[in-house]
Amino acid sequence: MKISTPGSGLKTLFKGIFWLGSAALVLGIAAGIIYLISAHTYPSGKRVIKSLGDSVAITFDESDIPHIQAKSSSDALFALGYLHASERSWQMEVNRRLASGRLSEILGKETVSIDRFIRTLGIKHAAEKQFDRYPIATKRLLQSYADGVNAGNAHLGWALPVEYFLTGSKPGHWSPTDSVAWMLMMALDLGGNWQKELQRLELSQFLTTKQVWEVMPAYTPGEPVSNIDFAKLYRDINVFNPNPLARDQKSKKLPATELAVDELLGGKDGIGSNNWALNGKLTASGKPLLANDPHLGLSAPAIWYMAHLEAPGLNVIGATLPGIPAVVLGRTDKFAWSFTNTGPDVQDLYIEQLDPKKPDVYRGPEGPLPFKVRQEIIDIKGEPPLRFLVKETRHGPVISESYARAKRAIDTDRFVLALRWTALDVENQSVAGLLDMNHAKDLDSFKQALRKNYAPMQNVVMADVEGNISFQTAGIAPKRTLHQGLYGVAPALGWEKQYDWTGYVPFEQLPSSNNPDSNWIATANQKLVASNDPNPLTGDWELPTRYNRIVELIKGKSSHDLASMKSMQADTVSLGATPLLDLFKSAQSKHPLAQQTSEVIRNFDGDMKVDSTGALIFNAWADQLTRTLFSRLSYLFTENYGPREFRQALTLQVQNPSSPWCNNHQTEQIESCADASNAALDKALEQLSAQWGGNPKNWTWGSAHIAVSEHRPLSKAPLLGSLFNLTQPFPGDSFTINVGRLELLRADNPFETKQAASLRALYDLSDLEQSLFIYQTGQSGWVQSKLYRNMSALWAQNEYLPLQMKPGKVNRQLDLNIKEK
Numbered sequence: 001m002k003i004s005t006p007g008s009g010l011k012t013l014f015k016g017i018f019w020l021g022s023a024a025l026v027l028g029i030a031a032g033i034i035y036l037i038s039a040h041t042y043p044s045g046k047r048v049i050k051s052l053g054d055s056v057a058i059t060f061d062e063s064d065i066p067h068i069q070a071k072s073s074s075d076a077l078f079a080l081g082y083l084h085a086s087e088r089s090w091q092m093e094v095n096r097r098l099a100s101g102r103l104s105e106i107l108g109k110e111t112v113s114i115d116r117f118i119r120t121l122g123i124k125h126a127a128e129k130q131f132d133r134y135p136i137a138t139k140r141l142l143q144s145y146a147d148g149v150n151a152g153n154a155h156l157g158w159a160l161p162v163e164y165f166l167t168g169s170k171p172g173h174w175s176p177t178d179s180v181a182w183m184l185m186m187a188l189d190l191g192g193n194w195q196k197e198l199q200r201l202e203l204s205q206f207l208t209t210k211q212v213w214e215v216m217p218a219y220t221p222g223e224p225v226s227n228i229d230f231a232k233l234y235r236d237i238n239v240f241n242p243n244p245l246a247r248d249q250k251s252k253k254l255p256a257t258e259l260a261v262d263e264l265l266g267g268k269d270g271i272g273s274n275n276w277a278l279n280g281k282l283t284a285s286g287k288p289l290l291a292n293d294p295h296l297g298l299s300a301p302a303i304w305y306m307a308h309l310e311a312p313g314l315n316v317i318g319a320t321l322p323g324i325p326a327v328v329l330g331r332t333d334k335f336a337w338s339f340t341n342t343g344p345d346v347q348d349l350y351i352e353q354l355d356p357k358k359p360d361v362y363r364g365p366e367g368p369l370p371f372k373v374r375q376e377i378i379d380i381k382g383e384p385p386l387r388f389l390v391k392e393t394r395h396g397p398v399i400s401e402s403y404a405r406a407k408r409a410i411d412t413d414r415f416v417l418a419l420r421w422t423a424l425d426v427e428n429q430s431v432a433g434l435l436d437m438n439h440a441k442d443l444d445s446f447k448q449a450l451r452k453n454y455a456p457m458q459n460v461v462m463a464d465v466e467g468n469i470s471f472q473t474a475g476i477a478p479k480r481t482l483h484q485g486l487y488g489v490a491p492a493l494g495w496e497k498q499y500d501w502t503g504y505v506p507f508e509q510l511p512s513s514n515n516p517d518s519n520w521i522a523t524a525n526q527k528l529v530a531s532n533d534p535n536p537l538t539g540d541w542e543l544p545t546r547y548n549r550i551v552e553l554i555k556g557k558s559s560h561d562l563a564s565m566k567s568m569q570a571d572t573v574s575l576g577a578t579p580l581l582d583l584f585k586s587a588q589s590k591h592p593l594a595q596q597t598s599e600v601i602r603n604f605d606g607d608m609k610v611d612s613t614g615a616l617i618f619n620a621w622a623d624q625l626t627r628t629l630f631s632r633l634s635y636l637f638t639e640n641y642g643p644r645e646f647r648q649a650l651t652l653q654v655q656n657p658s659s660p661w662c663n664n665h666q667t668e669q670i671e672s673c674a675d676a677s678n679a680a681l682d683k684a685l686e687q688l689s690a691q692w693g694g695n696p697k698n699w700t701w702g703s704a705h706i707a708v709s710e711h712r713p714l715s716k717a718p719l720l721g722s723l724f725n726l727t728q729p730f731p732g733d734s735f736t737i738n739v740g741r742l743e744l745l746r747a748d749n750p751f752e753t754k755q756a757a758s759l760r761a762l763y764d765l766s767d768l769e770q771s772l773f774i775y776q777t778g779q780s781g782w783v784q785s786k787l788y789r790n791m792s793a794l795w796a797q798n799e800y801l802p803l804q805m806k807p808g809k810v811n812r813q814l815d816l817n818i819k820e821k
Helices: 006-038 074-099 108-123 125-131 135-154 160-169 178-187 193-203 209-215 228-234 244-251 256-264 404-409 431-440 444-449 544-553 562-567 578-586 594-603 612-632 647-654 673-692 720-724 793-798
Strands: 045-048 054-061 066-069 272-278 290-299 303-309 312-322 327-331 335-341 347-355 356-366 367-369 372-380 383-392 415-421 458-464 470-472 513-515 520-523 706-709 726-729 756-757 760-764 772-774 810-817
Touching: 054 074, 066 074, 074 125, 074 135, 074 160, 074 178, 074 303, 074 312, 074 810, 108 125, 108 256, 108 372, 108 383, 108 404, 125 178, 135 178, 135 431, 160 431, 178 431, 193 209, 193 228, 193 347, 193 404, 193 415, 209 228, 209 647, 209 760, 272 356, 272 458, 272 470, 290 458, 327 760, 335 444, 431 444, 444 470, 458 756, 470 520, 520 544, 520 612, 544 562, 562 760, 578 594, 578 612, 578 647, 578 673, 594 612, 594 673, 612 647, 612 673, 647 673, 726 793
Parallel strands: 045 810, 066 303
Antiparallel strands: 054 066, 054 810, 272 290, 272 335, 272 520, 290 756, 290 760, 303 312, 312 327, 327 335, 335 458, 347 356, 347 415, 356 367, 372 383, 458 470, 470 513, 706 726, 760 772
16 A cells, blocks of 8 residues: 655645646647737738629738729728728727727726717717718718728638737727718817817916916917906806815816826817928929828827728828728829818807706706707626716707816806817718818819818818919818907807807818919918908917928928928927027026036027937926926816926916016015026926936936827736837927927826827829838737837838839738639
8 A cells, every 4th residue: 555645745736737837838829829820910812702892902012001903992992991900900999989989898997988978979979960961972982991891800700909809809890980980089189179168267266367368378479369358257157166175176186087088189289280382493303392290199000001092083092090981191193182280169168057946958048948868878898887868058068067177167056068069060071071082183173172071170281293282271160250259268158149159161261372472381280361361260279389490491491302301300499499498598406416417408409309418408397397387276287287288378477587477376485487497497407317317418308208109998008008009219399390299297207208290291293102101100900010010110210111102012912802713
């Protein structure tokens, strides 16, 4: 009889665990290998799709741009949808759910506030109503694209992008109205004027109207578009929350879920783009040059996907948006076009007064009016569903019941805030306009197609091979008259008819220009006024820093070529910094490193280069100085400092050495702006030495100013975030042509950037095959593919790839056939 000792039993147990663990590891590795082999990360070969009208050939060039050759526009758009789903399936799934308010079904309670706000706006409802009015031919094209998306998702098989496994989800059905809804989401991202109205309402709780204008200055300081004393107006009707201090305490740290809503809503300083065109008199070739770099949030994968569509009556190449069946920015073989955001005021908030005895009605111009009400149900992963009512007034949806900041500011027992927004109009047919643009034969027919663009309003700069350059603002904006009413700068009284919109600006009265005598055209979100309509489209234009620098560089050379256009797009001189340089250089610090940094500070010229120490010290100083002046606004500063830089307010205040904003109200003595500047430099040097060490030679702008392309929704997940996000040291600041907006209080590293040039494109009209492009990730949305990140370093270093209709080399081919061959 053999007796087993305790030690031998343990050895047997450990051996069993070891072999089980080894087996599990081997199985895991095997499963991973099988997954990587099975995943269709590089679409190629032959696919049989019986729903196609005819077969489609797709070749991929060395830039990984697909060239779609089809026998009809319908089949071309089917193929584009197929590719979007094949390469960007997860991105499209998130986009679809975001626009429908259905993220929480797969992501849980963290996204409920986002879903609720999008449901309140009624994005998908508006898209369905708008689609019903689209022309039959356009509906068919949208349906073909949707069919292509669904076919592409189906052909992925079981080996879906890894995000589906991590969230326990699968691709959903794509419908034509999902494309229309995604266009509305782009309009939302490029809008945001209503948030500035809300900020002025919030500030009016504690400041006079004069002081509000000091914190949020008019485009032309001292000359606001409205002369109404809105702070007094709000106090007279007792609109504010009667217990603001209690709300203040609760709101100092808004939940992350509420801040996530803010990220969707646009309204950030510096959001927009650059574009410019030079005619042949200013170019070495004698033909036009055109440049474009749209500034959007950086994401991984990128918001753009490059493609070439060719079919009878269709030959266009450029940047597409996965989810929308068109080339949004690009060229044909005869002309090229570019967009920047006009930034018009197309969103107005209305204060609606409730009847305390009848909560289902509100005050109208002629008496009580009933709310329109609908029920929404949000399914939440792992939680019971959320049921809530959405109310609408004659102006639009009530947002104060689903947006915490709006709810916090007002007396919700007596008032609500409603939103009027052009993009929700049933007449909006912007996607139809894009399709018409893609089919345009020349600039004249292209401009005709621009009449269909509704939202977002864009500054379209164009050039053709005949030598023409042209500019047209395209979109819908309400008519306003200078100094009449509130001009959209702050929430209006909903029961006063004088604040209602009275119509839209006719297309013929929008800013435009054809072959100007200057021989150049440029837009960079600066103020635009039509010659036949002196009323500006908004009172909240962006600062003209990028525009002014573009003009400087255009005029700085008598003859330009592609090299000088590249140099302009790479330019990092900040005209937002130069007005502050004298104060910066005169600052006196008591910090131990002050002497070592004095020469660097003295020699800094405002050029935000990656290797610049002066750029890092300046931005740390400007950050601390801004906090010194405006942190007395408490949560109204901390919540907004990031989306807003307060740069114009800062620049204006320090021009007055004795500005009351420079005085630290917590001390007995009266501080000047020079005192505030000195204190800011002390704090900046302390901050930099703590983070980058005691040797200022190691402080470079690129080490702090990191461009972060974030993945949705895994960007902040431990370990996974570093796998899915892409980062690069980056030059520029919020005011340079090569823009890189600072995150400030919205990130642990205030100097990182999550909004920059989402695409750079250059078009040479002497030979359009010399056109160039770059963006910050890669064509693929599959994280395991090298094409997920292959453009990242090139983009950061301002290098480019060819944008050719007739490339010299084909890397791979995908054939979509209607039957087996």
